[in-house]
Amino acid sequence: xxxxxxxxxxxxxxxxxxxxxxxxxxxxxxxxxxxxxxxxxxxxxxxxxxxxxxxxxxxxxxxxxxxxxxxxxxxxxxxxxxxxxxxxxxxxxxxxxxxxxxxxxxxxxxxxxxxxxxxxxxxxxxxxxxxxxxxxxxxxxxxxxxxxxxxxxxxxxxxxxxxxxxxxxxxxxxxxxxxxxxx
Amino acid sequence: xxxxxxxxxxxxxxxxxxxxxxxxxxxxxxxxxxxxxxxxxxxxxxxxxxxxxxxxxxxxxxxxxxxxxxxxxxxxxxxxxxxxxxxxxxxxxxxxxxxxxxxxxxxxxxxxxxxxxxxxxxxxxxxxxxxxxxxxxxxxxxxxxxxxxxxxxxxxxxxxxxxxxxxxxxxxxxxxxxxxxxxxxxxxxxxxxxxxxxxxxxxxxxxxxxxxxxxxxxxxxxxxxxxxxxxxxxxxxxxxxxxxxxxxxxxxxxxxxxxxxxxxxxxxxxxxxxxxxxxxxxxxxxxx
Numbered sequence: 001x002x003x004x005x006x007x008x009x010x011x012x013x014x015x016x017x018x019x020x021x022x023x024x025x026x027x028x029x030x031x032x033x034x035x036x037x038x039x040x041x042x043x044x045x046x047x048x049x050x051x052x053x054x055x056x057x058x059x060x061x062x063x064x065x066x067x068x069x070x071x072x073x074x075x076x077x078x079x080x081x082x083x084x085x086x087x088x089x090x091x092x093x094x095x096x097x098x099x100x101x102x103x104x105x106x107x108x109x110x111x112x113x114x115x116x117x118x119x120x121x122x123x124x125x126x127x128x129x130x131x132x133x134x135x136x137x138x139x140x141x142x143x144x145x146x147x148x149x150x151x152x153x154x155x156x157x158x159x160x161x162x163x164x165x166x167x168x169x170x171x172x173x174x175x176x177x178x179x180x181x182x183x
Numbered sequence: 184x185x186x187x188x189x190x191x192x193x194x195x196x197x198x199x200x201x202x203x204x205x206x207x208x209x210x211x212x213x214x215x216x217x218x219x220x221x222x223x224x225x226x227x228x229x230x231x232x233x234x235x236x237x238x239x240x241x242x243x244x245x246x247x248x249x250x251x252x253x254x255x256x257x258x259x260x261x262x263x264x265x266x267x268x269x270x271x272x273x274x275x276x277x278x279x280x281x282x283x284x285x286x287x288x289x290x291x292x293x294x295x296x297x298x299x300x301x302x303x304x305x306x307x308x309x310x311x312x313x314x315x316x317x318x319x320x321x322x323x324x325x326x327x328x329x330x331x332x333x334x335x336x337x338x339x340x341x342x343x344x345x346x347x348x349x350x351x352x353x354x355x356x357x358x359x360x361x362x363x364x365x366x367x368x369x370x371x372x373x374x375x376x377x378x379x380x381x382x383x384x385x386x387x388x389x390x391x392x393x394x395x396x397x398x399x400x401x402x403x404x405x406x407x408x409x410x411x412x413x414x415x416x417x418x419x420x421x422x423x424x425x426x427x428x429x430x431x432x433x434x435x436x437x438x439x440x441x442x443x444x445x446x447x448x449x450x451x452x453x454x455x456x457x458x459x460x461x462x463x464x465x466x467x468x469x470x471x
Contacts, residue, residue, distance in 0.1 A: 029251070051346055059282025059313045060343055098345045101352050105403070110448035112404045116352075117331035117344035121404035121448050130449035133221070133406035134331065136308030136344075138279045139251025141222030142192035144406055163251030164281065165345040 020090035023068040025078075026052055027085055030062040031139075031167040034159025036083050037064065043077065045070060050095030056087070060137055060164050065095065098168065102176050111181060115172035122177055127152045135166030143167060153183035184271050185242040185421035186302070187230055187414075188263060189223045189278035189310065190255045196248025198258040203231050203244050212244045221407030222279045225452050226307070226414040230276070232459045233418025242417070253281045256309075260286035264293045268300070275302040276417040277310030278410070282343070287313040291322050303420055304372075307413040315370050316342045323372040325426055327413045330355050330379045336371060337364035358383055359390060374426045376416065378409050382434040384427060391427055394434040399441035407452030411459065412437050432470065436462040 027033060033049055040047050045066060052063040066074050068090055078084050098116065105112045110130065112121040118140075121131040128151050132144040139162045147155040158171040187203070201213040208216045210224045210231075217224050223246060230242045245262060249255030260283055267275075267290070275294075291314075294301050304323040306314050311326050315336055320326070328336055331352070335344040338351045354361050358377060365371050366388035377383040380403070381395040402408050412433045419429035439462035444455045 031251070051342060057284065057316075057342060059284045059287075059316045060309075096340065096342075096346045096348075099347050099349060099352055101349065107401065107404070107448045110404065112448065114331075116347070117329075117335070119404060119406075123449060131404045131406050131451075133404060133408070134329065136279060136310075136312050136332075137251055137281055138190035138192055138222070138249040138256065138309070141224075141279065141406075142250040144221055145192060161250075163253075165343050167251065169345050 020092050021068055022091055023066050023071050024050070024052060024089050024091050024095070025064040025066060025074070025085035026056050026087040026089065027063065029163040030060055030165045031159050031162045032083060033062040033064055034157070034168055034171050036078060039077065039081065039083070040064065040066070040074065045074065048097060050097055052095065053089070053091070062098065062165060062168060063095065065091070098165070100172070102172065104176070104180065111177060113173045113176045113180070115176065116169040118166055118169040118173055120170060120173040120177060122152060122181070124181055127181065127183060129155055132170065135170070137164035137166045139163050140166050143170060151183070152178055184240070185230065185234065185274045185276070185417060186245055186270065186272045187223070187227050187242050187276050187278065187417065188245040188259055190249035190259060190280050191217055191223050191246050192250050193217065193248040194250050196246070196255065198245070198247040198255070198262060200245040201243060203227055203242050205231055212246060221410060221452050225407040225456065226276070226278050226410040228456055229411040229414025229459055230418045233415045233463060234421060236460055236463045237418065237422035239422045242421070249281060251281065253283065256281035256283060257286060260290055264289040267293050267302070268297050272302040274305065274417060274421045276305040276413065278308050278413065280309040280313070282309050282313035282316065284313060284317045288317055288319065291317070291319045294322065305413065305417055305420065307409070312343055318369070320370045320372055325374045325376065325416060325420070325430070326372055327376045327378065327409065327416065329409055330358065330377065333358070333361045333365055333377045337361045337368065339368045339370070362390065363388065374430065376412065376430045376434065378412060384430040384434065386427055392431050394431070394438065397438050397442045399438060399446065401446045401448050401450070402441045404448040405446060405450055405452055405455065408437065408441070408455060411440070411452065411456060415459070415463070432463070432466055435466045439465055
C-alpha cells in the first residue's frame with residue numbers, strides 16, 4: 001500500500017512539473033518581434049525569442065516566450081501600442097532560439113558586421129550604410145532600398161520596415177555596428 | 184523557356200509575367216520598369232546578359248510586388264501551382280520569396296505531376312529556404328547557398344538560416360564537412376554551388392571544383408553578387424550547358440567581373456553587372 005501511495009505522489013509531482021508555466025505569443029510577421037522584445041525587456045520581463053510550434057510555421061517565423069502568469073498584463077501592454085499577438089498558447093517544451101552569431105570584418109575605412117545570415121557595411125568615417133547583403137526574403141532588397149546611403153542614426157530600424165527573420169538578424173548587425181562605432 | 188520567378192520589393196505591383204527587357208532604367212517586364220537593384224532584378228539582369236552572350240532566347244519573368252508582407256509571394260506560388268504545366272517552362276529559377284511551406288508544397292506537387300516535362304529547377308534565397316524546410320530539396324536540381332545557408336542546409340532541425348544551431352554555424356571553417364552533412368541529411372539537390380571566399384561546386388555530395396582565384400575580398404560586403412551567380416547559372420543551363428560546367432563558369436566569371444570592376448566595400452552590384460558579358464567571354468574562351 002505504501003508503495004502505491006509513493007507512486008501516486010510521484011505522478012502528482014510529475015503532473016505538476018508538466019503544467020505549463022510559460023506561454024508563447026504568436027505574431028503575423030517575424031520582425032514584429034523586434035519591437036515586442038525591446039518593449040518587454042524594457043519592462044523587465046523575463047522573455048525568450050523562439051521559433052513557434054509547427055502549426056504556426058510558414059518557414060519564416062518568430063514568437064516570444066513569456067511567463068504565463070503575466071499573460072494578461074503583457075498582452076495589455078502590447079495591445080496599447082498596437083503590437084497585440086494573433087494568438088497566445090501555453091507551452092511545455094522549448095522552441096529553438098535564433099542564432100546569435102555576430103562577426104565583424106574591418107576593411108579600413110569600412111566596417112562589415114554579419115549577424116546570422118545578414119551583413120551590413122558602413123563607412124566608418126561618415127557612419128553611412130553603404131551595403132547590405134545576405135538573406136532571402138523579399139524585404140531584404142526593400143530594406144536595402146530604405147537604408148542604403150543613410151547615416152545609421154537616420155536609417156529606419158529594420159524592425160519598423162521589415163517583416164522577416166532576415167530583418168530581425170539585420171537589426172542585430174545594425175545594433176552591433178552602433179555599439180562598435182556609434183551612430 | 185527560362186522562367187525566373189520571385190518577388191520584387193515594389194509594393195502593390197500586381198502579378199506580372201512576360202519576356203524580360205533591359206532598358207536604361209533597368210529590368211522591364213510587361214511594361215513595368217524595375218530598378219536594377221539587388222535581389223531578383225540583379226539575378227534577372229545577369230540571366231538576361233548570359234542568355235544574350237550564349238545566343239539563346241532571353242528569360243521570361245513571373246513576379247509580384249512584395250516588401251515582406253507575403254501578398255506578392257502568395258500570388259507567385261499560386262500562379263505556378265495552377266499554371267506551370269501549360270507555360271512551356273524548361274528551366275525554372277525561383278528566387279527571393281517569402282517562405283510559405285504549404286504553398287511551395289503545392290508548386291512542388293505540380294512539378295512532380297509534370298513527369299518528363301518537369302522543368303529543371305534552380306532555387307536560391309527564400310525559395311531555397313522553403314524547399315529545404317519542407318524537405319523537398321531532392322525535387323530540385325541546383326541550389327546556390329552561401330556559407331551561412333549551407334550551414335542551414337546541414338542542420339536538419341533549422342527552419343530558416345536564423346535558426347541554424349550554433350555548433351553547426353561555427354563549422355564554417357570546414358565547408359567540406361558542412362557539405363557532407365547537408366547531402367547526408369537529404370537537404371541538397373544533385374548540384375550545389377556554395378558561394379564563399381572559396382566557391383565549392385558539388386554534385387551528389389562530391390566536391391567537383393573549388394574556385395578561389397582571383398580573390399576579391401571587397402566583393403563580400405556587396406549585396407547582390409550571389410544573385411549574379413544564380414542568374415548566370417540559370418542562363419547557361421537554359422543554353423544547354425551541363426549544370427556543373429555552368430556553375431564553374433559562373434563562379435569564375437563572377438570573380439572576373441569583380442576583378443574588372445575593382446570594387447570597394449561601398450560599390451553597388453550594378454557596377455559589377457556591367458562586366459558580366461566581358462567576364463563570361465574571357466572565361467568561356469579560356470575554357471575552350
